[in-house]
Amino acid sequence: MSDTVMTSATPSARRRPRFGATHIDMSHGAGGKATHNLIEGLLVPAFSNPALDQLSDAAVLTLGETRLALTTDSFVVRPLRFPGGSIGELAVNGTVNDLAVSGATPLGLSAAFIIEAGLATEVLIGEIAAMAAAARRAGVAIMTGDTKVVEHGKGDGLYITTSGIGVVDPVLQLGATTVRPGDKILCSGTIGDHGVAILIARGDLELEGDIRSDTRALTPHVAALRQAAGAGLRFMRDPTRGGVGTVLNELARDSGLGVVLWEDQLPLRETVQGACEILGIDPLYVANEGKLLAVVAAEQADAALAALRLVEGGEEAAIIGEIRTEPARMVLMHTHFGGTRLIDMLVGDPLPRIC
Amino acid sequence: MKYVHEFRNAELARAVAAEIAELTDPNRHYKIMEICGGHTHTIYRHGIKDMLPEQVELVHGPGCPVCVLPMGRIDDGMAVAERPEVIFTCFGDMMRVPGSKGSLLEAKARGNDIRMVYSPLDALRIARENPDREVVFFAIGFETTSPSTALTIQRARREHLHNFSVFCNHITLVPPIRALLDSPDLTLDAFIGPGHVSTVIGCSPYEFIPTEYGKAVVVAGCEPLDILYSILMIMRQFAEGRRAVENQYSRVVPWEGNQQALRCLEDVFELRPTFEWRGLGSIPYSAVKIAPAYAEWDAELRFAVPGVRIADPSECQCGDVLRGKLKPWECRVFGTSCTPEHPLGTLMVSSEGACAAYYNFGRKAIDKSEVSA
Known part of the structure; x- marks a missing residue:
């Protein structure tokens, strides 16, 4: 057994992947290798900077003595409501959690809604209420946001993007x-x-x-x-x-x-x-x-x-x-x-x- | 009884492994082929290789239906899938298999209506719900899956569902085993027989293996303890100087098979004189097509398919791996230009494919045993 074959079959140290796909398919959204290739092959080379290049759950920025964590996440789940939760609850908890695991206490969130025409108002009200309740439980406020409406048939009812900012614990050195x-x-x-x-x-x-x-x-x-x-x-x-x-x-x-x-x-x-x-x-x-x-x-x-x-x-x-x-x-x-x-x-x- | 934990009992596994070790002659080598891709997957997923003496080698056989489908058939399926009136349905692991113009997953990303189903009956439901579309089911698999396709075609006829058809790629298990046994470079000693195929065909079709070729066969279930125990049964045959067909999976597999399923297959399908297997070439009477009585539901007749034979990529050594001649990592493109993300050969696609199983679960084991050796 030659060493060269094993080396080639061994996951390498950080190597910037080349993005070779001609079209985006569902695997690029599954969170595995294809998603990594998308991020590291297309986004990182274009946007490269020290905060981004860490590729952690949240970017950490230093402001005087304070370290701030900044993160964003989009939620595209179908169905909108499921046993144990709903898209609104996910949208708050997901961003709060990205801050929390970065060692940060959340200061505030933003929320952007992409709403498909035809969505029942009742459903939207339900999700807004779910977000408000989740934010209360997590002890964080939703401070700014945006709404857009797309044509019927161009979305799964509702997509939500939340961003969050938090203060990083000075004692923790996570990574x-x-x-x-x-x-x-x-x-x-x-x-x-x-x-x-x-x-x-x-x-x-x-x-x-x-x-x-x-x-x-x-x-x-x-x-x-x-x-x-x-x-x-x-x-x-x-x-x-x-x-x-x-x-x-x-x-x-x-x-x-x-x-x-x-x-x-x-x-x-x-x-x-x-x-x-x-x-x-x-x-x-x-x-x-x-x-x-x-x-x-x-x-x-x-x-x-x-x-x-x-x-x-x-x-x-x-x-x-x-x-x-x-x-x-x-x-x-x-x-x-x-x-x-x-x-x-x-x-x-x-x-x-x-x- | 939950039918999972009982067959993964670590204590029983240790006892079985100890008995295998006891029966192993340190001065000889045992080369055992597990025919079924599901077994390959289980062997890697549970690390069974680590529990066997080094004299006992497991070789992966041709029993992954996704892996043995030639490129030309995928191109044919793709040609149907690209027709605007068609909703093309297939099992999940077919989606990534590369044809000469890419995979169905890529065709789906380009906007073709290709849907993953868990059963051919789901495809039939889609046909009922979309009367103005042509719904085609990409049927693959051995006798494990062909009865469900046959039942679906029977039902389509009963329901007079005329916008449904099946692109039939069903294959049969025994002819490729015979082809393997006839190949001059064969060095196998015994077979772990497939569990699920045998629930349909039974154990008797394997009787020619000990009588004509002098090799042992033990039909095994798909849980790790089933496989380990079937290896023990093979080792007992060796120790006692016997070669026979034995049934480890008797809780599910009747010796004569499932007569009702077999009758259903006979009604809907007929043998093709020959069929191409990826890496193994053409094997006579190794696949079925839809019988004339059900011709209306045959997608190959309903749509013009190119029917072109596409040679495997020249660097691909899938055939040698399928025959047990090469270990997956001995293939010249393993892990370099052929990976689960960008498979060249089908063995790298399905989680039941030998190469994907090695790549995903086994590299560390290769690392330990082969590199240090």
Whole structure:
């Protein structure tokens, strides 16, 4: 076995991808490799600057002594309402969470609405109310916004874009490069709930199950972790599109270290696992909207876990893995069955297998 | 009984693995082919390779229906999908398979109406809901999926649904196994027989494998413990000097198959004299087409398809991988110009394809065993 072949098959260190697709397809929106290629191949080269080039959940800007976090996110979910939440609630929580996992306390949000002509006013009122309630729960105000209306048939009823600004905790130094071998990886609860809830709510699978989206603001979870682990808190992300598998791959790539997971420690609802088995998709790549992955120094890990479990929505938190020097830049999982397997980044949209 | 956890029990797995190790003759090599792509996927997903002695080698067979479909058939499907009156429906993992002019996913991105379905009955529903459109189902698969296509065609006739048709690419399992066994460079010792295909065809069609070729066959379920246990059953045959067809998946697979499904296949389909398999070439009587009685629902007759035979890319070594001659990573384009994002060969497309399975789950194992060796 020659070294050259293995090198070529090994995920490389940060290498700027060339964007080769002639048309945009759905995989470019799935949060996996294609999305990365779109961002790093088209956007970053054109807009390059130190804040953007970090490619974290929020850009961090320094203003005198203060560090500010700035983030933005668009929400295009279908159906607009689903068990456990709705587009309005997602739009607030999603941006609040991007700030929270950047170690920032949200100061305020903006909200832009693209409304399709023909949308029932009642639906719009419902989503505005959902946003107001979510903002109240997260302790953040919606301070500015915009509305546009597009022709009937040119949108899925309602798209919402929110941006957020927050003040970064001066104690925290978060980032993949601060992660050390031996650090533990914490997951704040069951994975895959949101993505599977949406798949089922779409109704074209003829599957039924009591699975609810996990959408929630993660500010209290971050506060608990910060309190328990202090500067031992090294890295945080909310595994939305692309799921836990994609976030951990980014962590492995950006830290240059190995990520080792224990499958039997992954919090996973039986119903979600069942749906994933039937559909042939891997819960590691399914979106979450109220879960947090954190890397914590080994000495603080147990305290951090205990603190997380006391927060509402963190009861099922678990230590799911750890950072090692090997396999460098890869995510390896010890399967429940007793073997090992590599967890790669998501390629394409998670397509169900046929048999 | 949840039918998931029971068949992933780590403690039982350790016991089975220990017995396999005990039965392994350290001085010989065992080359076992799992025919089914679903098995390949399970083997990698659960890391079964790590639990076997180094003398026991698993080779991936031709049992991924997406992977063995030749480019020309994809081009034919694409030609139908690009017609403005057509709603083209297919299973999810067909969407990324490259034809000579790109994949269906790319055709969809260009604005063609291509929809993913989970069952041919979903395609039939779309046809009912869109009476002014032509709805075509891209049918692929072995005997696992062909009965559901057959039932759908029967139902279309019963409902007098005339805007529905099927582009039939159903294949049969036994002829390619025979072709593999006849290939002069074959070095296999035993087969893990497919589980789901066997629920339809049963175990008796494999009896020629031990009697004519002297190889063991154990039909296995698709959970990791099923596969590990079937390997144990094969190792027992070796230890006892036997070669036979055995059924590990007896909780689902009847020895004589599912008679009702087989009758349905016989009603709707007839054998094609020959069919091209990607990487394996043309194999006689290895696929079916829609029988004359159901010709009205045959998309190949309803629409003119180019029907051109497209050679695989010359750098592609899918055929050698399918025959077990090369390991996926020994192919000259593995991981370089052929990756799951930009597959050249079909083995890199489906999660059941040997190359994609290696690429996604197994690289670390290759790294450990082959590079350090």
